[in-house]
Amino acid sequence: MRLISTRSIKQGMVLGSTVYNSKGRILIKEDIVLTNKMAQRLEEMGIRYIYIKDELSQGIEIQEPIPSELRISSIRTIEESFLQLDANSLSSNSLIFENNSKLYKNLVQSILGEIKDNHDIQTVLSDVVTYDTYIFQHSFNVTLYSLAIGMELGLSTKQLESLGIGAILHDVGKMLIPEEVLFKPGRLTEDEFQIN
Numbered sequence: 001m002r003l004i005s006t007r008s009i010k011q012g013m014v015l016g017s018t019v020y021n022s023k024g025r026i027l028i029k030e031d032i033v034l035t036n037k038m039a040q041r042l043e044e045m046g047i048r049y050i051y052i053k054d055e056l057s058q059g060i061e062i063q064e065p066i067p068s069e070l071r072i073s074s075i076r077t078i079e080e081s082f083l084q085l086d087a088n089s090l091s092s093n094s095l096i097f098e099n100n101s102k103l104y105k106n107l108v109q110s111i112l113g114e115i116k117d118n119h120d121i122q123t124v125l126s127d128v129v130t131y132d133t134y135i136f137q138h139s140f141n142v143t144l145y146s147l148a149i150g151m152e153l154g155l156s157t158k159q160l161e162s163l164g165i166g167a168i169l170h171d172v173g174k175m176l177i178p179e180e181v182l183f184k185p186g187r188l189t190e191d192e193f194q195i196n
Helices: 036-044 068-083 090-115 121-128 135-152 157-169 172-176 190-194
Strands: 002-005 026-028 049-053
Touching: 026 036, 068 090, 068 135, 090 135, 090 157, 135 157
Parallel strands: none
Antiparallel strands: 002 049
């Protein structure tokens, strides 16, 4: 099995690892023969890399540093907590974060539990590129990157937990920006810059 860009997919290639969407639903199962239409759809969904099976990579098995179940449940936790935010109430948002702080800490501890024994930081970091950049997925990916680098730097468990929670929340403000502004192609107007 080997990692390739979705732009490099050729009709007839065999998928090496199941592809999930940001909600944890299966998009394409492992061992499916890929078509050009599938490749185009994956690119449209923001999935930039996949694993394929071919003669060149025969016998090579990639171990996922984070099990799919943990990845999916983590993203759901992030999504559910972010969706509770109220664009009009700073005090209720503070309460939401306070109520969810234990969830975030548990999530960080679960991720740490999976990657602590993985001494190959490259495996952890390369795993991130196989998933899309949807906001909740992105928060999970940044958390994974941050924790892997923090471990490599020898941070303490308490420091790693703080780093992980900060990474989860690094982009939370985007939830309060209207989508038409957040995803606008091109430059923002002065009024759009003022939205907060």
